[in-house]
Amino acid sequence: MKFTIQRDKFVQSVQHVSKAISSRTTIPILTGVKIEASDEGVTLTGSDSDISIESFIPKEEEDNQLVDIEQEGSIVLQARFFADIVKKLPGDTIEVVVSDQFVTRLTSGSSVFNLNGLDPEEYPRLPEIEEENVFKMPKDLLKSIIRQTAFAVSTVETRPILTGIHWSVEEGNLTCTATDSHRLAMRHAQVETNSGELTFSNVVIPGKSLTELNKILDDTDDWIDIIVTDNQILFKSTNLLFFSRLLDGNYPATKNMIPSSSKTSVTLNAKQLLASIERALLLSREGKNNVVNVKTMENQVLEITSVTPEVGKVTESVETLNYSGEELRISFNGKNLIDALKVIESTDITIDFTGAMSPFVMKPADQDHMLHLFSPVRTY
Amino acid sequence: MKFTIQRDKFVQSVQHVSKAISSRTTIPILTGVKIEASDEGVTLTGSDSDISIESFIPKEEEDNQLVDIEQEGSIVLQARFFADIVKKLPGDTIEVVVSDQFVTRLTSGSSVFNLNGLDPEEYPRLPEIEEENVFKMPKDLLKSIIRQTAFAVSTVETRPILTGIHWSVEEGNLTCTATDSHRLAMRHAQVETNSGELTFSNVVIPGKSLTELNKILDDTDDWIDIIVTDNQILFKSTNLLFFSRLLDGNYPATKNMIPSSSKTSVTLNAKQLLASIERALLLSREGKNNVVNVKTMENQVLEITSVTPEVGKVTESVETLNYSGEELRISFNGKNLIDALKVIESTDITIDFTGAMSPFVMKPADQDHMLHLFSPVRTY
Numbered sequence: 001m002k003f004t005i006q007r008d009k010f011v012q013s014v015q016h017v018s019k020a021i022s023s024r025t026t027i028p029i030l031t032g033v034k035i036e037a038s039d040e041g042v043t044l045t046g047s048d049s050d051i052s053i054e055s056f057i058p059k060e061e062e063d064n065q066l067v068d069i070e071q072e073g074s075i076v077l078q079a080r081f082f083a084d085i086v087k088k089l090p091g092d093t094i095e096v097v098v099s100d101q102f103v104t105r106l107t108s109g110s111s112v113f114n115l116n117g118l119d120p121e122e123y124p125r126l127p128e129i130e131e132e133n134v135f136k137m138p139k140d141l142l143k144s145i146i147r148q149t150a151f152a153v154s155t156v157e158t159r160p161i162l163t164g165i166h167w168s169v170e171e172g173n174l175t176c177t178a179t180d181s182h183r184l185a186m187r188h189a190q191v192e193t194n195s196g197e198l199t200f201s202n203v204v205i206p207g208k209s210l211t212e213l214n215k216i217l218d219d220t221d222d223w224i225d226i227i228v229t230d231n232q233i234l235f236k237s238t239n240l241l242f243f244s245r246l247l248d249g250n251y252p253a254t255k256n257m258i259p260s261s262s263k264t265s266v267t268l269n270a271k272q273l274l275a276s277i278e279r280a281l282l283l284s285r286e287g288k289n290n291v292v293n294v295k296t297m298e299n300q301v302l303e304i305t306s307v308t309p310e311v312g313k314v315t316e317s318v319e320t321l322n323y324s325g326e327e328l329r330i331s332f333n334g335k336n337l338i339d340a341l342k343v344i345e346s347t348d349i350t351i352d353f354t355g356a357m358s359p360f361v362m363k364p365a366d367q368d369h370m371l372h373l374f375s376p377v378r379t380y
Numbered sequence: 381m382k383f384t385i386q387r388d389k390f391v392q393s394v395q396h397v398s399k400a401i402s403s404r405t406t407i408p409i410l411t412g413v414k415i416e417a418s419d420e421g422v423t424l425t426g427s428d429s430d431i432s433i434e435s436f437i438p439k440e441e442e443d444n445q446l447v448d449i450e451q452e453g454s455i456v457l458q459a460r461f462f463a464d465i466v467k468k469l470p471g472d473t474i475e476v477v478v479s480d481q482f483v484t485r486l487t488s489g490s491s492v493f494n495l496n497g498l499d500p501e502e503y504p505r506l507p508e509i510e511e512e513n514v515f516k517m518p519k520d521l522l523k524s525i526i527r528q529t530a531f532a533v534s535t536v537e538t539r540p541i542l543t544g545i546h547w548s549v550e551e552g553n554l555t556c557t558a559t560d561s562h563r564l565a566m567r568h569a570q571v572e573t574n575s576g577e578l579t580f581s582n583v584v585i586p587g588k589s590l591t592e593l594n595k596i597l598d599d600t601d602d603w604i605d606i607i608v609t610d611n612q613i614l615f616k617s618t619n620l621l622f623f624s625r626l627l628d629g630n631y632p633a634t635k636n637m638i639p640s641s642s643k644t645s646v647t648l649n650a651k652q653l654l655a656s657i658e659r660a661l662l663l664s665r666e667g668k669n670n671v672v673n674v675k676t677m678e679n680q681v682l683e684i685t686s687v688t689p690e691v692g693k694v695t696e697s698v699e700t701l702n703y704s705g706e707e708l709r710i711s712f713n714g715k716n717l718i719d720a721l722k723v724i725e726s727t728d729i730t731i732d733f734t735g736a737m738s739p740f741v742m743k744p745a746d747q748d749h750m751l752h753l754f755s756p757v758r759t760y
Binding site for chain 1: 458461464465468469470483490491492493494495496655656658659662663690692693694695696697698699
């Protein structure tokens with residue numbers, strides 16, 4: 001194998017595929033980046049067997065030559081060294097030459113690296129995916145959806161299915177749900193399908209996979225294709241393939257958990273509420289339960305309090321923009337509310353309570369595409 | 381005690397004195413910030429008994445009222461909570477009221493914190509310093525001096541005196557020296573003294589103290605007074621006092637360690653050399669010795685190489701701007717050279733070698749105020 005490549009393109013591709021590579025893998029070959037030079041360009045692959053990422057650098061792009069291929073071939077190079085090296089090489093281009101015994105020479109400007117490579121024949125093949133169930137959406141919408149749900153997945157392995165995000169599609173409407181059984185985030189979005197009849201549910205994508213995908217996707221409104229099979233999902237955009245395995249098992253039915261009625265409804269400025277809860281939790285860094293108490297006051301004011309006996313007490317007053325229904329005292333995990341408030345992009349939010357011991361719902365005041373559900377905490 | 385204070389001034393002062401406060405102290409009262417309101421303003425104090433910092437907020441500054449004092453007094457509040465709280469309070473001002481049992485109420489905007497304080501009578505007194513041996517220099521010069529020497533102190537406690545920086549003054553010339561016995565950094569600077577006869581040596585300031593001081597000082601050419609006593613040094617600028625204890629013991633004589641002759645002399649671009657050594661060390665992250673090998677080549681080129689057997693080999697070529705003397709092969713700790721190159725502000729540097737097994741000197745090519753000395757490493 002022998003080729004010369006634009007350094008900045010190579011750096012970007014290596015960074016993308018590195019997102020899939022874990023140094024803790026038990027399969028030695030997967031600590032490497034696979035590099036393959038063909039007549040069309042250079043393909044990089046990284047994988048931890050849960051996630052696989054393939055990035056392609058074409059020979060030419062918009063009349064610029066990106067790669068000059070002298071000899072086709074492939075090699076696997078240690079990712080942790082390789083990513084740093086290409087980033088720090090001094091020249092605008094890098095020459096890559098593989099000789100006997102997988103020894104690979106990288107030359108750029110005044111710098112020459114000779115690296116011990118690994119046998120590319122040992123590298124596992126990527127899953128083959130039939131493009132039957134395809135739908136698509138703009139990348140920036142996908143990024144929002146991930147950001148607005150992934151934070152709510154469970155981080156403990158006691159119920160592995162809850163470490164994933166549940167996706168379902170019905171009549172062109174995608175619903176994404178994440179819950180750790182104390183709080184739940186749900187997001188709806190319109191997607192384009194290749195046939196009007198595309199319907200699926202119980203597709204559960206590891207939260208970690210989507211978080212990694214979000215780091216790679218650029219925030220543009222270019223479209224991304226999404227293909228679902230029995231045990232894999234593939235995200236496909238220009239020169240980039242992102243595969244993730246799906247989680248096995250049945251995701252809990254969440255629809256019935258969401259209360260449809262309301263006994264107390266308040267509308268608040270989201271930023272004000274966020275700042276107040278953050279301050280209320282300042283003294284409870286030690287106590288890990290993060291409990292805050294909310295009480296409706298006269299004059300349409302919510303009082304938020306938090307007590308840490310050895311340290312002190314915080315009292316916050318938040319004016320409501322709208323208040324209706326019964327008086328209320330309720331306690332809940334303030335940290336969960338903070339997480340949700342940080343992903344809601346609307347100025348104002350509405351919270352619907354159905355009593356001190358029942359779950360309550362927070363939504364953007366002006367939109368219906370997102371919903372956050374929280375369990376209260378018993379404090380006596 | 382009762383006063384109302386501008387929040388931004390309070391935040392800054394709290395951040396300054398917090399630099400001295402360690403949560404790992406064995407003296408409980410020192411985990412707190414001491415706050416004292418007098419007729420002139422508010423004084424904050426933080427200390428870990430090695431370093432003590434006092435920050436003063438005057439009642440008025442340039443016709444702005446900063447503090448409104450209703451009742452004098454003092455209190456000690458837990459630093460880790462207090463610093464976060466003042467930063468996040470919502471109002472432009474904060475009212476501080478101490479009531480019975482040291483309970484302290486902070487009120488700002490819609491937010492009220494009630495904190496359990498500590499008895500200010502238990503707080504230790506700051507050292508009393510006689511202002512005999514005083515000299516001064518601009519703050520930005522002091523910051524440079526610290527940055528250009530502190531990195532070279534020893535971080536191991538086997539020879540405690542080497543964790544400090546040695547300062548001496550003679551005829552208005554300050555010399556600062558730091559060494560960990562493998563490398564040495566020396567910096568000279570002119571200072572102003574209150575009497576022409578101020579002379580001292582064997583003043584050894586803990587490297588950590590100076591590093592903390594550097595975080596607080598703003599990068600202006602305002603003057604700072606420095607007062608040295610037998611066991612303390614005091615840095616004194618407007619509204620800020622910074623005390624540090626001095627290290628006991630005799631600092632090693634370093635003057636004789638510096639070779640005065642040279643067998644091989646090279647001048648190089650500092651940035652190019654830095655980048656080359658950084659790349660040469662990319663493969664040796666595991667091997668902790670960070671050894672690089674340098675060889676003089678024909679055509680006035682230095683070849684820098686580094687080998688990590690299981691991973692590979694790096695070869696870097698650096699063109700010299702000037703080369704004279706004997707051919708040379710030498711090995712040394714590349715990380716030490718990187719540290720020094722990062723604090724040299726000149727474009728070009730000169731290195732004077734006196735043979736493969738002798739210490740060598742690196743200096744800015746155009747200035748004589750700074751010197752870095754390195755021991756070679758035996759590689760056979």
